[in-house]
Amino acid sequence: MAIEVRIPTILRTYTDGAKAVEAAGGTLSELIDDLEGNHPGIKDRLVEDKSGSIDLRRFVNVYINDEDVRFIGGLEAELSDGDQVVVLPAVAGG
Amino acid sequence: MLTIDQEIHDAIVAHARRDHPDEACGVVAGPEGSDRAERFIPMVNAAGSPTFYEFDSTELFQLYKEMDARDEEPVVVYHSHTATEAYPSRTDIDLASEPNAHYVLVSTRELFDEDGGNIDGPVEFRSYRIIDGVVTEEEVTITTGEKSTP
Secondary structure, eight states, X not given: OOEEEEOOGGGGGGTTTOSEEEEOOSBXXXXXXXXXXXXXXXXXXXXXXXXXXXXXXXXXXXXXXXXXXXXXXXXXXXXXXXXXXXXXXXXXXX | OEEEEHHHHXXXXXXXXXXXXXXXXXXXXXXXXXXXXXXXXXXXXXXXXSSOEEBOHHHHHHHHHHHHHTTEEEEEEEEEESSSOSSOOXXXXXXXXXXXXXXXXXXXXXXXXXXXOXXXXXXXXXXXXXXXXXXXXXXXXXXXXXXXXX
């Protein structure tokens, strides 16, 4: 099952500079594990341990077909063949 | 060095002034790889705060989608500090995620008195590179956009 994942500039060090890579998974969580298999280190930039459970990092946004995954189940958001996933770091500061 | 048109410089300062005492934020997009800050895009500070700024996640997505379609990138990422100097805060440094961008900081602290009255002081407008937690200030050159005659 092929899902296109768009990689932001700052994470392209994990994808040999590629702007987009393919990955597989039935949920976002599985997709991130699959990404990690081919691009070691990327998972830690996307998720963090929050009191015992893994969750998306606060300042990382992930979208499935234009929808912020926070509104559609977070890491458990479902994916199907042909979906497009976009990763964007928050633009934020103090 | 950041080279920026007077008109865009003034638009950034006007945005910062308008949103004071909350922080203002936005980007100036330009053709990918060109380092030309051409298209001024003010953004809403979803945090609506005097000490924090954050682009709304849906607007962030639309912005990047649009830049992608136009082969653009964020050449400048700007925001204001309303009570402190125009220097990146610890949070700014930790969250900086565009290694190719010029991070512009505008301070409006000298522009208003405590009651919000306009005192028309000097505005600080400074630019930095923020890469892997390292801040490097750079020169800002303001151009008038007039073509030089041969």
